[in-house]
Amino acid sequence: xxxxxxxxxxxxxxxxxxxxxxxxxxxxxxxxxxxxxxxxxxxxxxxxxxxxxxxxxxxxxxxxxxxxxxxxxxxxxxxxxxxxxxxxxxxxxxxxxxxxxxxxxxxxxxx
Amino acid sequence: xxxxxxxxxxxxxxxxxxxxxxxxxxxxxxxxxxxxxxxxxxxxxxxxxxxxxxxxxxxxxxxxxxxxxxxxxxxxxxxxxxxxxxxxxxxxxxxxxxxxxxxxxxxxxxxxxxxxxxxxxxxxxxxxxxxxxxxxxxxxxxxxxxxxxxxxxxxxxxxxxxxxxxxxxxxxxxxxxxxxxxxxxxxxxxxxxxxxxxxxxxxxxxxxxxxxxxxxxxxxxxxxxxxxxxxxxxxxxxxxxxxxxxxxxxxxxxxxxxxxxxxxxxxxxxxxxxxxxxxxxxxxxxxxxxxxxxxxxxxxxxxxxxxxxxxxxxxxxxxxxxxxxxxxxxxxxxxxxxxxxxxxxxxxxxxxxxxxxxxxxxxxxxxxxxxxxxxxxxxxxxxxxxxxxxxxxxxxxxxxxxxxxxxxxxxxxxxxxxxxxxxxxxxxxxxxxxxxxxxxxx
Numbered sequence: 001x002x003x004x005x006x007x008x009x010x011x012x013x014x015x016x017x018x019x020x021x022x023x024x025x026x027x028x029x030x031x032x033x034x035x036x037x038x039x040x041x042x043x044x045x046x047x048x049x050x051x052x053x054x055x056x057x058x059x060x061x062x063x064x065x066x067x068x069x070x071x072x073x074x075x076x077x078x079x080x081x082x083x084x085x086x087x088x089x090x091x092x093x094x095x096x097x098x099x100x101x102x103x104x105x106x107x108x109x110x111x
Numbered sequence: 112x113x114x115x116x117x118x119x120x121x122x123x124x125x126x127x128x129x130x131x132x133x134x135x136x137x138x139x140x141x142x143x144x145x146x147x148x149x150x151x152x153x154x155x156x157x158x159x160x161x162x163x164x165x166x167x168x169x170x171x172x173x174x175x176x177x178x179x180x181x182x183x184x185x186x187x188x189x190x191x192x193x194x195x196x197x198x199x200x201x202x203x204x205x206x207x208x209x210x211x212x213x214x215x216x217x218x219x220x221x222x223x224x225x226x227x228x229x230x231x232x233x234x235x236x237x238x239x240x241x242x243x244x245x246x247x248x249x250x251x252x253x254x255x256x257x258x259x260x261x262x263x264x265x266x267x268x269x270x271x272x273x274x275x276x277x278x279x280x281x282x283x284x285x286x287x288x289x290x291x292x293x294x295x296x297x298x299x300x301x302x303x304x305x306x307x308x309x310x311x312x313x314x315x316x317x318x319x320x321x322x323x324x325x326x327x328x329x330x331x332x333x334x335x336x337x338x339x340x341x342x343x344x345x346x347x348x349x350x351x352x353x354x355x356x357x358x359x360x361x362x363x364x365x366x367x368x369x370x371x372x373x374x375x376x377x378x379x380x381x382x383x384x385x386x387x388x389x390x391x392x393x394x395x396x397x398x399x400x401x402x403x404x405x406x407x408x409x410x411x412x413x414x415x416x417x418x419x420x421x422x423x424x425x426x427x428x429x430x431x432x433x434x435x436x437x438x439x440x441x442x443x444x445x446x447x448x449x450x451x452x453x454x455x456x457x458x459x460x461x462x463x464x465x466x467x468x469x470x471x472x473x474x475x476x477x478x479x480x481x482x483x484x485x486x487x488x489x490x491x492x493x494x495x496x497x498x499x500x501x502x503x504x505x506x507x508x509x510x511x512x513x514x515x516x517x518x519x520x521x522x523x524x525x526x527x528x529x530x531x532x533x534x535x536x537x538x539x540x541x542x543x544x545x546x547x548x549x550x551x552x553x
Contacts (some may be wrong), residue, residue: 079278095287
């Protein structure tokens, strides 16, 4: 499964959960400047698919991840950080996406 | 036939082909005779080795010092008489005895039945018990095997300190792996329970396996000790026999490398040894003589025939070419090819068989003499065959210009030997030895 196929599956799952996903969204706020693979600006929920193939490991540095996590810990935004090594096939990616969205639902972040 | 007499080339080719066929047939006969010679020679070599063995067994009946000293004196093989030879054997005996005693004093050997008897030995029972208790532990560890298991344990999956946040896909991969492992344990409600059971089993297994390895090592060491004990005991039991064989082999090598005739005077002092030595010398001479006969009557004729065959083949090839159709050649060349080889080689073959069989059937070794320069050829042929073509015989005559052989056989013996040789030539089974193949190629 490559990044394009993975992103398509994620967009489908996130859209099915009622989110309005825009692709390749630049997120620049308070010193954080990153382009996300999928993001709903109004709900501030999205995903970032990290692959070696796309060179994401250079863009999504540990500092960027730390800045994103700080915002997520404060409940300001939620981005599913997908590591291709954790999702070897579509089933595993769907399981992760649905689990993530279910947790947000339980926390009242999405309907 | 005039000098200018000419014949058609085809006649030359025709004669050449006849000679070629004839030579091929004679070479076939020689090959058969050589095969028989090789079998006969192998049989004589076996008899020689047997005779040599009997001689050394008689010379060295035991490792008795006196007997060894006499054998050393009689054969000139000094190492036999040296005390060091037996001292080395005694050193080996001491070493073996000491090691056997050491093993027998070892509790691992003394208590071998108690420790290692099948089913009832204490070590065997301990091992069985450990293996018995190991099985369920190994089952738990085995059931937990999963590519992410070590990661789950390391991160504390299932415990409050598990650090992975839900926005990382690793969180879900861990979740899935944890569930897959948990499904294998119907009696467990959470991964935390599986984790606790796994860690306990793994630690217990490490202790069990260390104990198992220790007991297996104790059993292996004890078995090795028992094997070494058996081996050393066997070495002790066979000590004298082995050293006797060693001494005899060394003496046999020595005797086979020297001229036994040089020992004649000494061996004459022990007639029962001398007669065996005569047999050894006689057999070795028989082998030499048969080889020389084969060389003269088989190798040399074969070489000459192959040379002639080569020339004839070239003649056939040359005059069979189209340019010689209808051509004429010197009549003398055709005439030369009219003379066959068969009669000549038949005579050579008959002479060979007669001489060969006379030497081959010889067995009166006791009539030989080791005390003086002695010509075995004359004894074997009763002086009736000129053996000067044999280098050893020629050399004897050169050393003894006034030598004259006194025949010892009477006419009846000659008739008997001639009859035996004739019987062989008339087709006795070649495997029985001697040359039973006739050179008659007609």
